Amino acid sequence: MPRVEDLETPIVTVDLDIMAANIRKMQAYCDAHGLRFRPHIKTHKTPEIGRLQLEAGAQGITCQKLGEAEVFADAGFDDIFIPYNLIGPAKLARLTALARRCRVSVAVDSAPVAQGISEAAAAAGLEVPLLIECDTGAGRTGVQTPAQALVLAQEIDRIPGVRFAGLMTFPTNLETTPPFLAEAVALLGAAGLEAETVSGGGTPQTWRVHEIPQITEHRAGTYVFNDSNTLAAGTATLDECAMRVLMTVVSRPTAERAILDGGSKTLSADRLLWRDATYGTVVEYPEAVIYGYSEEHANVDVSACVRKPVVGERVTVIPNHCCTVANLHNELLGVRGGEVELTWRVRARGLVR
Amino acid sequence: MPRVEDLETPIVTVDLDIMAANIRKMQAYCDAHGLRFRPHIKTHKTPEIGRLQLEAGAQGITCQKLGEAEVFADAGFDDIFIPYNLIGPAKLARLTALARRCRVSVAVDSAPVAQGISEAAAAAGLEVPLLIECDTGAGRTGVQTPAQALVLAQEIDRIPGVRFAGLMTFPTNLETTPPFLAEAVALLGAAGLEAETVSGGGTPQTWRVHEIPQITEHRAGTYVFNDSNTLAAGTATLDECAMRVLMTVVSRPTAERAILDGGSKTLSADRLLWRDATYGTVVEYPEAVIYGYSEEHANVDVSACVRKPVVGERVTVIPNHCCTVANLHNELLGVRGGEVELTWRVRARGLVR
Numbered sequence: 145m146p147r148v149e150d151l152e153t154p155i156v157t158v159d160l161d162i163m164a165a166n167i168r169k170m171q172a173y174c175d176a177h178g179l180r181f182r183p184h185i186k187t188h189k190t191p192e193i194g195r196l197q198l199e200a201g202a203q204g205i206t207c208q209k210l211g212e213a214e215v216f217a218d219a220g221f222d223d224i225f226i227p228y229n230l231i232g233p234a235k236l237a238r239l240t241a242l243a244r245r246c247r248v249s250v251a252v253d254s255a256p257v258a259q260g261i262s263e264a265a266a267a268a269g270l271e272v273p274l275l276i277e278c279d280t281g282a283g284r285t286g287v288q289t290p291a292q293a294l295v296l297a298q299e300i301d302r303i304p305g306v307r308f309a310g311l312m313t314f315p316t317n318l319e320t321t322p323p324f325l326a327e328a329v330a331l332l333g334a335a336g337l338e339a340e341t342v343s344g345g346g347t348p349q350t351w352r353v354h355e356i357p358q359i360t361e362h363r364a365g366t367y368v369f370n371d372s373n374t375l376a377a378g379t380a381t382l383d384e385c386a387m388r389v390l391m392t393v394v395s396r397p398t399a400e401r402a403i404l405d406g407g408s409k410t411l412s413a414d415r416l417l418w419r420d421a422t423y424g425t426v427v428e429y430p431e432a433v434i435y436g437y438s439e440e441h442a443n444v445d446v447s448a449c450v451r452k453p454v455v456g457e458r459v460t461v462i463p464n465h466c467c468t469v470a471n472l473h474n475e476l477l478g479v480r481g482g483e484v485e486l487t488w489r490v491r492a493r494g495l496v497r
Numbered sequence: 498m499p500r501v502e503d504l505e506t507p508i509v510t511v512d513l514d515i516m517a518a519n520i521r522k523m524q525a526y527c528d529a530h531g532l533r534f535r536p537h538i539k540t541h542k543t544p545e546i547g548r549l550q551l552e553a554g555a556q557g558i559t560c561q562k563l564g565e566a567e568v569f570a571d572a573g574f575d576d577i578f579i580p581y582n583l584i585g586p587a588k589l590a591r592l593t594a595l596a597r598r599c600r601v602s603v604a605v606d607s608a609p610v611a612q613g614i615s616e617a618a619a620a621a622g623l624e625v626p627l628l629i630e631c632d633t634g635a636g637r638t639g640v641q642t643p644a645q646a647l648v649l650a651q652e653i654d655r656i657p658g659v660r661f662a663g664l665m666t667f668p669t670n671l672e673t674t675p676p677f678l679a680e681a682v683a684l685l686g687a688a689g690l691e692a693e694t695v696s697g698g699g700t701p702q703t704w705r706v707h708e709i710p711q712i713t714e715h716r717a718g719t720y721v722f723n724d725s726n727t728l729a730a731g732t733a734t735l736d737e738c739a740m741r742v743l744m745t746v747v748s749r750p751t752a753e754r755a756i757l758d759g760g761s762k763t764l765s766a767d768r769l770l771w772r773d774a775t776y777g778t779v780v781e782y783p784e785a786v787i788y789g790y791s792e793e794h795a796n797v798d799v800s801a802c803v804r805k806p807v808v809g810e811r812v813t814v815i816p817n818h819c820c821t822v823a824n825l826h827n828e829l830l831g832v833r834g835g836e837v838e839l840t841w842r843v844r845a846r847g848l849v850r
Contacts, residue, residue, distance in 0.1 A: 186792060229758075231809050232505065232745065257747070284791065287750070392584055392585065394582040395606050395639075397606060412766060413766040414761060439821065443637060456584050467792060468761055468766070497505050
C-alpha cells in the first residue's frame with residue numbers, strides 16, 4: 145500500500161480512523177438525546193461513506209439535489225429526504241420515479257411548489273411526504289412566520305398526492321429557532337395538524353440542538369470530515385479533522401510568501417465563515433496564513449513562521465469547507481496510519497441538477 | 498433538437514455563435530499586432546473547443562496542470578506550454594512521458610525546480626524548453642527582479658536537459674510589466690541569452706498588450722466565454738458573453754428576496770474581482786444583485802427590480818468567473834439560436850494534479 149508521503153500532490157485524503165470516530169460521536173450524541181439522525185451526504189457524495197453512517201445508526205440520509213438522491217438510490221439507500229424546492233416537469237418526473245423505488249420526502253416553502261408535487265404525485269398514484277421549510281434566522285429559503293407555515297400545511301393537507309409530514313429548518317440556531325418552532329408547532333396542533341418530524345440541521349451548533357425540545361431529527365454533513373470552519377466554530381478539534389489535503393510548496397518567491405500547488409479548483413474559493421479571507425489551515429505551520437488563491441495556486445504568508453517551508457516541501461491543509469472540496473475531486477483517498485487503504489469515487493459529484 | 502427553454506436547470510450553456518466570434522476577434526487582434534496566440538484551456542478544459550482555437554490560428558495551447566496537458570495530448574494537441582513549477586518524481590516522470598509525444602515547454606521560477614526538470618529530462622535524453630516566470634506585479638509566483646531572472650536563465654543555460662526559451666508573466670499589466678520585461682530582456686541580451694519567447698497572459702487587459710514591445714506571445718482563457726469579471730473590466734460586452742447558466746427561481750420568501758437553484762457548486766464561490774461580494778449577473782433582471790450563496794442556492798436581492806421574478810420563472814446568469822464554472826460541471830451544452838446543437842464533455846475537469 146502506498147504511503148501518504150509518496151502520493152503525488154495535490155490530493156484529498158480522509159483519515160479513516162478520525163472519520164469513524166466522528167461518525168460514532170455524532171450518532172452517540174443523537175442517540176443520547178433521542179434525536180433521529182439523518183446525515184447530509186452533500187459533504188462526501190460517496191455512497192460508501194453514507195453506508196458507514198447508516199451502519200452506525202442513522203435513520204436515513206439527506207440529499208440536496210435529485211441527482212445525489214438518484215445516485216444513492218442506485219446504491220441501495222431507501223430513505224431519502226430532499227430539503228429543496230423541486231420545480232418543473234423534468235424534476236417532478238424524476239421525483240415520482242424516485243418515489244416509486246424508495247421512501248423519499250421533500251421540503252417545500254410555497255404553495256406553488258407543493259401544488260406541483262401534488263399534481264405529479266397524484267397522477268403517479270403516489271403520496272409524497274412534505275415538510276415545510278421554515279426560515280428561522282438564516283435568511284435564505286423558508287416560510288417567514290409560523291402563521292405562514294400553518295397556511296401552507298393546511299394547503300398540503302387539502303391537496304392530493306402529498307402528506308404534511310412536519311417542519312424543517314437550516315441551520316438550527318439556539319436563539320431564533322426555538323421560538324419559531326414552538327409557535328409553529330402550537331399553531332399546527334391547534335389546527336389538528338401534527339408535525340410528526342421537526343428536522344434541524346447544520347454541524348456548527350450540533351452539540352446543543354437537544355436544547356430545542358421541538359426538534360425530533362438532526363441533519364449534519366460537515367461533522368463526518370470537519371474543516372477549518374468547524375475548527376473556527378469550536379465544534380471540532382484538529383484531531384477530529386479527517387479531510388486533509390496534501391499539498392506541495394512550489395514557489396518561495398519572497399521571504400514572506402510561499403505558494404502551494406492548488407487553489408480554488410482544489411480547495412474551493414469558500415471563505416472562512418468566522419474570519420475573513422483565509423483559505424485553509426496549514427497543519428505543519430500553524431502561524432502560516434493562506435491569504436489568497438488563484439485557480440491552481442494558494443498564496444501563503446509565512447512571515448510569522450519561525451521555520452519556513454522550502455520549495456518541494458509537503459504540507460497538509462485543512463480546507464475551509466470540506467463539502468465544496470469533495471465536490472471538486474473525482475476521488476477521495478482513505479488513509480489509516482499513514483497508509484492508503486482505499487480509494488472512493490465521489491460518485492454524486494458533477495450532478496448539479 | 499431541444500430548445501433552451503425546455504432544458505432542466507441549473508445548466509451551463511455556451512452560445513456557439515458568440516464563442517466563435519470571441520475566438521475570431523482575439524485571433525484577429527493578435528494577428529494584427531504580430532503576437533503569437535496561445536489560448537489557455539483551463540477555461541473550458543474541453544479539447545473540441547481547443548481545436549476551434551487552433552483552427553482559428555492559435556499556435557498552441559496553455560495548460561495549467563499536467564493532467565490537463567495529458568488529456569489534450571491524448572486528443573492530438575502537440576504544442577503545449579505549462580506555466581507551472583513541476584516538482585517531484587511523479588510529476589517529472591509524467592512530464593518526460595509527455596515531452597516524448599509532443600512539444601511541451603514549462604515555466605519555472607527557481608533553480609531547484611529547473612534542476613529537477615533538468616535531471617529528469619537529461620536522464621530521458623530530452624531537452625525541455627524552460628521559460629522563466631517573472632512576477633511583474635501580481636504578487637504570486639515568479640522571480641522578483643530582472644537580476645534574478647538573469648541568474649536563473651544562466652543556471653538553465655548551464656545545466657543539461659533544459660534550454661532557456663524566454664520569459665513569462667501573468668497577468669500582463671500596462672504599468673509594472675513593461676519596465677520589468679525591458680530590463681530583463683536587456684540584461685539577458687547583454688549576457689548573450691536571447692528571450693526567444695516573452696509570453697504575457699490574462700484576458701482583462703487583452704486589447705492593449707501590443708503596447709508592450711517585449712511581448713511576443715499572448716495567453717488568454719476567459720475571452721472564449723467571457724463572464725461578469727470581463728464585463729466589469731470593460732473587456733467584453735453582454736453580447737460577447739457566451740457562457741450562460743440557465744437557472745430557476747425556486748423560492749420568493751420575501752418581497753425583496755429571490756432564491757435560484759444553484760450556488761457555489763454551480764456558479765463557484767469566486768467573487769467578482771472589481772466589486773465586492775456579488776456572484777453573477779442576471780440577464781433578465783439587470784437591477785437584481787446576487788448577494789450571497791450556499792452550495793445549491795443563490796440569494797438574489799430583487800428590491801430594485803420593477804417587475805420581480807416569480808417562483809418557477811427561469812433566468813439566465815452570467816457567472817463571475819467562467820473558468821471555475823466549467824470546472825464544476827461534467828458537460829457544457831452548445832446552443833445556437835435557442836436550440837441545443839451539441840454537448841461537450843469537460844474532459845479535463847476533476848484532474849487536479
